[in-house]
Amino acid sequence: MLPxxxxxxxxxxxxxxxxxxxxxxxxxxxxxxxxxxAGGSFCRPAFLQLTAEELRRAGDRVGRAVQSPRDSRxxxxxxxxxEVINAGKSLHNEDQACCEVVFVERRxxxxxxxxxxxxxxxxxxxxxxxxxxxxxLFDGHAGxxxxxxxxxxxxxxxxxxxxxxxxxxxxxxxxxxCLPHNPRAGxxxxxxxxxxxxDGEVPNDAxxxxxxxxxxxxxxLVIGAIENAFKYMDNQIEQERASxxxxxxxxxxxxxxxxxxxxxxNAGDSRAIIIRNGEIIPMSREFTPETxxxxxxxxxxxxxxxxxxxxxxxxxxxxxxxxxxxxxxxYRDQNMNGWAYKKVEEDDLKFPLIYGEGKKARVMAxxxxxxxxxxxxxxxxSSNIHIKPFLSCFPEVRVYDLTxxxxxxxxxxxxxxxxxxxxxxxxxVASVVMEVLTSYxxxxxxxxxxxxxxxxxxxxxxxxxxxxxxANNKLGxxxxxxxxxxxxxxxGNYT
Amino acid sequence: MLPxxxxxxxxxxxxxxxxxxxxxxxxxxxxxxxxxxAGGSFCRPAFLQLTAEELRRAGDRVGRAVQSPRDSRxxxxxxxxxEVINAGKSLHNEDQACCEVVFVERRxxxxxxxxxxxxxxxxxxxxxxxxxxxxxLFDGHAGxxxxxxxxxxxxxxxxxxxxxxxxxxxxxxxxxxCLPHNPRAGxxxxxxxxxxxxDGEVPNDAxxxxxxxxxxxxxxLVIGAIENAFKYMDNQIEQERASxxxxxxxxxxxxxxxxxxxxxxNAGDSRAIIIRNGEIIPMSREFTPETxxxxxxxxxxxxxxxxxxxxxxxxxxxxxxxxxxxxxxxYRDQNMNGWAYKKVEEDDLKFPLIYGEGKKARVMAxxxxxxxxxxxxxxxxSSNIHIKPFLSCFPEVRVYDLTxxxxxxxxxxxxxxxxxxxxxxxxxVASVVMEVLTSYxxxxxxxxxxxxxxxxxxxxxxxxxxxxxxANNKLGxxxxxxxxxxxxxxxGNYT
Numbered sequence: 002m003l004p005x006x007x008x009x010x011x012x013x014x015x016x017x018x019x020x021x022x023x024x025x026x027x028x029x030x031x032x033x034x035x036x037x038x039a040g041g042s043f044c045r046p047a048f049l050q051l052t053a054e055e056l057r058r059a060g061d062r063v064g065r066a067v068q069s070p071r072d073s074r075x076x077x078x079x080x081x082x083x084e085v086i087n088a089g090k091s092l093h094n095e096d097q098a099c100c101e102v103v104f105v106e107r108r109x110x111x112x113x114x115x116x117x118x119x120x121x122x123x124x125x126x127x128x129x130x131x132x133x134x135x136x137x138l139f140d141g142h143a144g145x146x147x148x149x150x151x152x153x154x155x156x157x158x159x160x161x162x163x164x165x166x167x168x169x170x171x172x173x174x175x176x177x178x179c180l181p182h183n184p185r186a187g188x189x190x191x192x193x194x195x196x197x198x199x200d201g202e203v204p205n206d207a208x209x210x211x212x213x214x215x216x217x218x219x220x221x222l223v224i225g226a227i228e229n230a231f232k233y234m235d236n237q238i239e240q241e242r243a244s245x246x247x248x249x250x251x252x253x254x255x256x257x258x259x260x261x262x263x264x265x266x267n268a269g270d271s272r273a274i275i276i277r278n279g280e281i282i283p284m285s286r287e288f289t290p291e292t293x294x295x296x297x298x299x300x301x302x303x304x305x306x307x308x309x310x311x312x313x314x315x316x317x318x319x320x321x322x323x324x325x326x327x328x329x330x331x332y333r334d335q336n337m338n339g340w341a342y343k344k345v346e347e348d349d350l351k352f353p354l355i356y357g358e359g360k361k362a363r364v365m366a367x368x369x370x371x372x373x374x375x376x377x378x379x380x381x382x383s384s385n386i387h388i389k390p391f392l393s394c395f396p397e398v399r400v401y402d403l404t405x406x407x408x409x410x411x412x413x414x415x416x417x418x419x420x421x422x423x424x425x426x427x428x429x430v431a432s433v434v435m436e437v438l439t440s441y442x443x444x445x446x447x448x449x450x451x452x453x454x455x456x457x458x459x460x461x462x463x464x465x466x467x468x469x470x471x472a473n474n475k476l477g478x479x480x481x482x483x484x485x486x487x488x489x490x491x492x493g494n495y496t
Numbered sequence: 497m498l499p500x501x502x503x504x505x506x507x508x509x510x511x512x513x514x515x516x517x518x519x520x521x522x523x524x525x526x527x528x529x530x531x532x533x534a535g536g537s538f539c540r541p542a543f544l545q546l547t548a549e550e551l552r553r554a555g556d557r558v559g560r561a562v563q564s565p566r567d568s569r570x571x572x573x574x575x576x577x578x579e580v581i582n583a584g585k586s587l588h589n590e591d592q593a594c595c596e597v598v599f600v601e602r603r604x605x606x607x608x609x610x611x612x613x614x615x616x617x618x619x620x621x622x623x624x625x626x627x628x629x630x631x632x633l634f635d636g637h638a639g640x641x642x643x644x645x646x647x648x649x650x651x652x653x654x655x656x657x658x659x660x661x662x663x664x665x666x667x668x669x670x671x672x673x674c675l676p677h678n679p680r681a682g683x684x685x686x687x688x689x690x691x692x693x694x695d696g697e698v699p700n701d702a703x704x705x706x707x708x709x710x711x712x713x714x715x716x717l718v719i720g721a722i723e724n725a726f727k728y729m730d731n732q733i734e735q736e737r738a739s740x741x742x743x744x745x746x747x748x749x750x751x752x753x754x755x756x757x758x759x760x761x762n763a764g765d766s767r768a769i770i771i772r773n774g775e776i777i778p779m780s781r782e783f784t785p786e787t788x789x790x791x792x793x794x795x796x797x798x799x800x801x802x803x804x805x806x807x808x809x810x811x812x813x814x815x816x817x818x819x820x821x822x823x824x825x826x827y828r829d830q831n832m833n834g835w836a837y838k839k840v841e842e843d844d845l846k847f848p849l850i851y852g853e854g855k856k857a858r859v860m861a862x863x864x865x866x867x868x869x870x871x872x873x874x875x876x877x878s879s880n881i882h883i884k885p886f887l888s889c890f891p892e893v894r895v896y897d898l899t900x901x902x903x904x905x906x907x908x909x910x911x912x913x914x915x916x917x918x919x920x921x922x923x924x925v926a927s928v929v930m931e932v933l934t935s936y937x938x939x940x941x942x943x944x945x946x947x948x949x950x951x952x953x954x955x956x957x958x959x960x961x962x963x964x965x966x967a968n969n970k971l972g973x974x975x976x977x978x979x980x981x982x983x984x985x986x987x988g989n990y991t
Contacts (some may be wrong), residue, residue: 108874152991165837178813180824185695215813215853217826217835224834232831268967296794303798318673319712329675331712336727336890358710395831443654 023062046098046152048082050074062089067457067470069450076100077134080299081449082487083457087420087477088469095141096418097152098253103160106130107167113273113342124303130167135159136485140418142368144249147238147375155374158233159257162226168261169222176217223259227266231374235394239377250368250376252415254285256487263414266396267369267371270419273399275489276431279411283427284399284414288372290362291353293496295363297371297391298335300355309386312349312365321349342477354391360423364391408490410443411435417456420482422437424471425460433459434486449486456484525531538640541593541647543577545569557584560959564945565846571595572629576944578952582915583841583964583974590636590948591913591976592647592746600656601625602662607923609844625662626630630654631749631980633766635913637863642733642870646746650869653728654752657721663718665755671712718754719893722761723910726869732888734872745871748891749911751982756899758909761891763867765914770896770984771926772907778922779894779909783867785850785857792859792866792886793830796849804881807860816844832888849886855918859886903985906930906937912951915977920955928954929981951979 086094107129135156141148252269266286275282301314329342379388441448460471462477469477517880564578581589602624636643747764762780770777796809826838874883936943957964957972964972
């Protein structure tokens, strides 16, 4: 069980069937982005529409050429995008990206009668629903299968979860707590069940008659839909990993623009920030063995069998040697943020569940991120100890209300994989954004692509005798790097 | 199981032995505050030194007179304190308070030879150690026993935990990761065990040779000491609750000033804020069924047996009625922050683990705080379901470095029980602080007491025909209210 050992690098995905079974994805719809790649093997994001020659060049880990959509393939809102492959860390670029405009169509009333609920919109010749805009980055590890599949499917799962909410979200009154159990009922039959105080029926005499009803916002329904979409995405990867030869896992960062608000969902160590009038607004936080230490220790404490007798849930500042039995050693358990001394016992000689600092921190000496999709077969090296129970597929969703602020064309939402953030901090990203944007006309649609490219180039550095070096001569990122730059106040937004 | 039913109000504590067994508290020491009360039954904080007549008056729930130390009993740093009893909610004032200056004496070397470690101080004629200042509030519930005992003992547990650190904290070099196992060894023998890279000995061939050693700060050792002191305090209450007729539980909020830093430790729903130059700096957060929902749901999900077949770990916006089986109801589980619909099943008819909003939120319909001391016998009404497994005795500790900022006499740390904060928000407290302080001379030592009294009077209100009313005619707090106002830049501080 060597620290530098990761789970074996997986076989590349041979075929990822379109419209595969399992959790049923909605039919592909929207503007045509991404359709071309469905069912293919490993590839780059569909919206890049790379030719065979371009694909070869994008995969060159020596030249590390930066890729962006060409002008004719402009993304919605003139979004900027750029990516570069790693410097040899893995065979392929294990980052993936997706950008879509998705129509959420109300689930048809099977009774066949047209519904006419107040507040709902009719679009596209009678189809009722709404659009959302979607941008997402997936940072794969131990194989590219999970990232490729997630980049092709996650937005469809989100769409699927939102379909039940088409009527509810378009109705300004508070969402109903309870829906009728007949799925074929039209929306006019949505029952708002009377409160307990209006109703004499209680389960039994001993039960209380509560007069409470918690207010649930429209926003929290969208958050719940996104959270469950991540869960179903993870389930789909689990179910199809054998038949599709999927392997590995991925971090996922998605930005959804819906009805005036951005929902930024993050599971892993990618990051999103908004830069508004020069100010930095964090839109995500990273989920790593260090930031999630207490959740993991708590789980291991309650379910010690998950540690397979090889690990201890306690944290120590370094490995303990057998000759230190009986001495007093610093430790912390799941309840503590500080450190204290304890007498070293036999059990403390096991390897700690969480070990290492910063980028080197690992769960069971194996994985450096604690949320994401996939990894269902990930085990501790040469053991039968599964790591998936410690990983969460649930994102944290942060909401940004675009209507609460007047945005100018220089205000942007930046999404980046850790290849960017490992070497370029928030402030540096903000200053690159401002620097590049001021050198282009405010209405030049290329300016956001220029920012994305500059961020990638700056973080990659240039190849010198002693490796890839940034302007300050520090080592650039040898990792895959992917960046979206989404304008918040550009022309043509919010359509 | 009625919502308004709390665990039965416990018997009042008949006798609280001084120097009782169990987790051995350090010998009482310090400046004499609190000694008088040790071993007594229910009483008010020792530093008030109330006469029998004053005690009677303090316990009058109709008159609700505000209590403060008289001038001759001034607290360290001229700290202000005020309290008032509830309006009839419980027989006694279940809040307790403590203010102490505690000397932490290095544990004696049993070999009897004097130690001469560089950096340690000799004080009090050869006793080696340091002082810390201590202020704490305890908000009891379901009986006063736990709060009374904690107010008399918690600082001694903190002292006990710090005794092992006297040499380490006074040595500016990084704390040793490992201490020798011979407790009789002098501090000169503190071994700094060589790192793995300096040492060929590893457990076995398969084990890794880690070159990592995590840096641990002095500050995090103090945090760890405070955390464990809360744990030992809770253990002591558990062990002595039968012999001492202790009952109930309490929230605990403690501020420790040590070597230039404030450590504010909070377990429960009391609150601490610093007001510095008019700015509010939160020094705690509240632990309630709402703020700790996910921790509690996660525990219940992993250990369903703790729910005794009567509760479900899922949250619903209201009680579900049996006739709603099969309908779709909003819910959220331990992984979610948003809400989604699920089909109602038989199991969902159970009572939710977390139920109610705001001040009415309860764990298993019983308790509205999720951290604190005591409550070892607390059960769901007329059941055998224990609630203690869901409660944590561990505080969150926040650190404020007094040396990083030049403080003026108007800068204060305010500690208050929920009786204050339920009706007076941070901003209102800050404006009362500024208003009162400006009406006294900066060097008037009474001014902090005047602030504390004004905060209590304002939150209690005055008795009118329709109950206790505040200046805005809203209902004042009918709860016990206790407030410390600690000057950060007053004369005579930091000694």
